[in-house]
Amino acid sequence: MVRDAARADTHAERSGVRSGLRRKFLLRLTHKRNVRSLSALVALSMLVPLAAACSKEDPDDPNNRRTLRIGMLYGSKDNESWFRQQYTDMFELGHKNIDIELVYSIDYSDQMFESYEESKKREQPDPLAKMKELLTGQNPVDVVMLDNGMLGQLAQENLLQSLEPLIKEDKIDLEAYVPNLIESIREQGNGQLYALTPTFSSSALFYNKKLFQKAGVELPKDNMTWDDVYNLARRLKTGTGKDAVYGLSFTDWGGGLNFWNIASIATPLKLKMYDDKAEKMTVDTPQWEKVWKDPVQLYVDHVIPHPEDTQQEQPADGSYRYNPYQDRPFFSNKVAMVIGSYNLVNDLNTFNQNVDKMKGYEKIDWDVVTYPVLSEMPNVGSSMYLGQLTGINAKAQNPKDAWEFIKFMNSKDTAKFKARSNYELSALQEFIQPPGGASFNIQAFYALKPMPYEFNEADDKLNRERPNLSYVSQLADITFQKAIEGKLSVKEALQEWQTKGTDMLQKIKTNPKGEFDMSPYMDAGDMSPQKRALMRASGEIVG
Structure with a gap:
């Protein structure tokens, strides 16, 4: 019995030891599995943002076109x-x-x-x-x-x-x-x-310092009105013939004056040529007269040069050598002030760098001030x-x-x-x-x-429906030429534009797009034979 009991205790002890070892083994196995699982989870958690980064679109990726x-x-x-x-x-x-x-x-x-x-x-x-x-x-x-x-x-x-x-x-x-x-x-x-x-x-107002100093006139300054510029121009007009110096030009090329030069001055005022229905002219007004009056008088007085004033005589011996500045009076010190765009700066620099290559020219000491303004809108440049x-x-x-x-x-x-x-x-x-x-x-x-510019849908529609309205501007230039040539006063020229223009608008209303004959609105001397021939060839006038 004792041996059997002892044998039984030994068996139980051994069984307990084996059970303990088994539990330890299972615990170790479980621990190893848990560690491996945890490692796997950590690794997986590290891969998630990496995968997300790979899946995010790269804005500079060539494949993401x-x-x-x-x-x-x-x-x-x-x-x-x-x-x-x-x-x-x-x-x-x-x-x-x-x-x-x-x-x-x-x-x-x-x-x-x-x-x-x-x-x-x-x-x-x-x-x-x-x-x-x-x-x-x-x-x-x-x-x-x-x-x-x-x-x-x-x-x-x-x-x-x-x-x-x-x-x-x-x-x-x-x-x-x-x-x-x-x-x-x-x-x-x-x-x-x-x-x-x-x-x-x-654009801006370019001026020749030497001509101002020679005339003893103060130099231009920023924010001058058109009236200021006109007054300076009058003081700078000197001499006659070959020795003449002119005060102002609206263009760098040649001389002369036309309706389009004046229209650019009036742009900020938004003056209209005709009413909203394009049935009646609206130009016989004090506002239009004011815009035309001074430039026309400056031209009549040769303060603004005429085209023939700026033409250079050719050598009597027949020798002729072209230069790109021969029809540009500001470069020959013949005009004291000129309205010019920014690219004139480059032309002046090129001229001064090469002036020694051209006979009869000298360097220009120039500067620039703001584009002339209207007294009604002193801070606005229309250019x-x-x-x-x-x-x-x-x-x-x-x-x-x-x-x-x-x-x-x-x-x-x-x-x-x-x-x-x-x-x-x-x-x-x-x-x-x-x-x-x-x-x-x-x-x-x-x-x-x-200049504040607003798209006028009604005006745009009207001009698309009646493209012949462009002839009203041509009539403006014809009557303007009569004013600068002294055939009509400014008031009379505007009245003629008003009367003929209103008649023209009625005809355009019934003939908005077809051929339009300008000849009834022109006198025999309204244009040169060359321009008349061109207009006849284009169908703008007949006869």
Whole structure:
């Protein structure tokens, strides 16, 4: 019994030991499994963000290709290379996964093979309606290039996205831009920026310092009115014949004066030629008379040169050598002041660098002041034009890339290249520097506000429906010529334009697009035989 009990205890003890060992083994096995599972979980948890990172779209991944559609009012596929070179090629080079597609609301190629008469008879497209189609169609554009006058209308109809939140988010310093440009764009957007422009162009008043000093007349200054300029011009007119010096010219080429020069002065006043229905002229008014009066009198008095005054005599021995400045009186020290665009700066620099190669010329000591203003609008320059105003479609399919493109167009990197232009100025102030080491008052080109321009849908519609209305402007130039030639006073010329123009409007109303005969509105001496022959050949006059 004792042995059996002892044997039983030993067996139990051994069994207990085995059970304990088994439990330890199972615990170790479980622990190892738990450790492996935990390691697996840790490894898995590390792989999750890695996988997520791999699955996230990389904006610069060449395989993640996208198309950015840019809409413009006018253009055609056969001549878009210039625009691409100017604006999109560099962007695509830095964004290899973005393809640029240019879309035109009015394609030039649809009209390039039409005759003048065919184009008049064809129903003219509505630019604003066509632009809206680009923004609201089934495949809307992302970016839109705007004409100055359309921005306000499209913003008012909520067709454009405000850039203000994007500018704030990316901390773009608007103070780096020309203040008058930003203010002008904001005004069109009712206080909001709906577009930006990388460049602008404008004109100013150039003057010859030497001629002012010789005449003992104080130099021009910024913010002069047209009346101020006219008074200076009178004081600068000296001499006669070959020795004559003229006070002012509205053009750098040749001499003379025409209706279009005067129309540019009156632009800020928004003077109308006829009423809203194009049935009666509205030009026999004190406002029109005031705009015409002084320039006409300056021309009559030879303060503004006549075309024959600026023609250079050819050598008697028959020797002739052409130079590009022979028909430009400002370069021959014959005109003291001239209205010129920014590209005149480059011409003057080139002239002064090469003047020793041209017989009879000397260097010009010149400078520039702001474009003359009207006393009614002393801070507005009618000559400034905003470059590629660029906005984002409110229904853009690719708004992020659209904003990247606008940022690129208006960036410092782009401005560095745009600053080399001879025709435009950068919207970023730090890149507006006199070219070629010249020293002049370059601020004159941007010190004034651009003229506020509003797209008049009713006027645009009227001109599309009655393209023959363009003849009213031709009649204006004919009557203006009578005034500067002394055949009529300014008052009489405006009365003639009013009377003949009203009769013309009635005929245009019944014949809005067909052939139109100008001869009943012209006297025999109203134009040179050469111009009359050209107008007869084009069908504008008969007989």
